[in-house]
Amino acid sequence: MSGPVAPSCFTFLVPRITKNRIIFCLLLVNLVLIFLYSEVKRQSSSLSRPNPGGYRGGKPEGINTDSSSHAPASDALIINSDIGDPVIFEPYWLKYGIDMVIPPWHSISYVSSQRQISPFFEDFLIDEIISVHKIVGNAVTKDRHIVIGAGSIQLLQAALYALSVNDRSPPLKVVSAYPFYSAYPMVTDFVQSKLYEWAGDAMDFEATSNRDGYIEIVNYPNNPDGTFRHAVVNGSGGLIHDLAYYWPQYTPITSPADHDIMLFTLSKFSGHAGSRVGWAIVKDLKVAQLMSKYIFLNTIGLSRDAQARAAHIMSIAGKSYAVLWSVVLVSLFKTTHLLFVPFLVKPQHHIQRLLG
Numbered sequence: 001m002s003g004p005v006a007p008s009c010f011t012f013l014v015p016r017i018t019k020n021r022i023i024f025c026l027l028l029v030n031l032v033l034i035f036l037y038s039e040v041k042r043q044s045s046s047l048s049r050p051n052p053g054g055y056r057g058g059k060p061e062g063i064n065t066d067s068s069s070h071a072p073a074s075d076a077l078i079i080n081s082d083i084g085d086p087v088i089f090e091p092y093w094l095k096y097g098i099d100m101v102i103p104p105w106h107s108i109s110y111v112s113s114q115r116q117i118s119p120f121f122e123d124f125l126i127d128e129i130i131s132v133h134k135i136v137g138n139a140v141t142k143d144r145h146i147v148i149g150a151g152s153i154q155l156l157q158a159a160l161y162a163l164s165v166n167d168r169s170p171p172l173k174v175v176s177a178y179p180f181y182s183a184y185p186m187v188t189d190f191v192q193s194k195l196y197e198w199a200g201d202a203m204d205f206e207a208t209s210n211r212d213g214y215i216e217i218v219n220y221p222n223n224p225d226g227t228f229r230h231a232v233v234n235g236s237g238g239l240i241h242d243l244a245y246y247w248p249q250y251t252p253i254t255s256p257a258d259h260d261i262m263l264f265t266l267s268k269f270s271g272h273a274g275s276r277v278g279w280a281i282v283k284d285l286k287v288a289q290l291m292s293k294y295i296f297l298n299t300i301g302l303s304r305d306a307q308a309r310a311a312h313i314m315s316i317a318g319k320s321y322a323v324l325w326s327v328v329l330v331s332l333f334k335t336t337h338l339l340f341v342p343f344l345v346k347p348q349h350h351i352q353r354l355l356g
Ligand SMILES: Cc1ncc(COP(=O)(O)O)c(C=O)c1O
Pocket: 082, 083, 084, 085, 150, 151, 152, 153, 154, 181, 219, 223, 242, 244, 264, 265, 266, 267, 273, 277, 278
């Protein structure tokens, strides 16, 4: 015989399922879902909608960026001549960029390639680098070695190491013809290496009687004055050519550059300074191997995500310059060249405005 069950003192813990309670629970779940969805939306839109004019936060330590009082009237036309933050490219990518997705399972391993001089370099990025140089015609890549690093600043340090590590002489003198890019002295002397040291203007060095043991950095078109340069020291020292700006948006490309070590950077190629991708085209295998070793011991290669992003960007930029693709793609170089014209026509005038 079953009679009514005497209520236990714990029944209040087992709520009775009623229609109202089900509706209430569904509403609650709905609200949580709406909240989550709007959070995801908010985060992804903050990624896709950049702050117009780019980063305006604190200045990097040790770099003098105090040109604000001389800034041009329009924010969109700022070229910061100290750190050269290339936000001028942003409108092009906002308008013509093609999205890419890197799924979470991608590029998990440290290593990627079996066929490059370092397993940390992505094959597809190296293929894209070679293809872009071929399309643009600004550098010889045939029978050359490509080293990938965290921007051309890391590659510059790798090159200094590679050119000096087997030299038995006192620290090699690192020089560059004045006016030179302000980072060269800082980067050279930062770790107070026993292998090399900053020695200033290459013209002064050329005038000295002892010109043994040196490395000359040649930058063309030169930051900050835009001039085309050759090595000025008449000797047999190492040469590093910084060709960050040897692209059609800055200067006519007259012939493919062909030097022992040539440095390029995504920062000036497409404006993606934040991705920190640079590459060196190197003639000598041993030098390329030493540079790769430096990058391996310094940062264990370069972020594979950054390499994937760089390859994607280079593919769009390269294709947009090729005749066949120009029907459907708007050229990065031609579009951004127009933005640079005011600065290219009167670089001295612009520099004086910035420097006061
Ligand atoms: C001549 C020159 N070389 C190298 C760099 C640094 O490039 P990255 O961002 O690849 O380190 C700059 C940046 O302004 C530059 O002007």
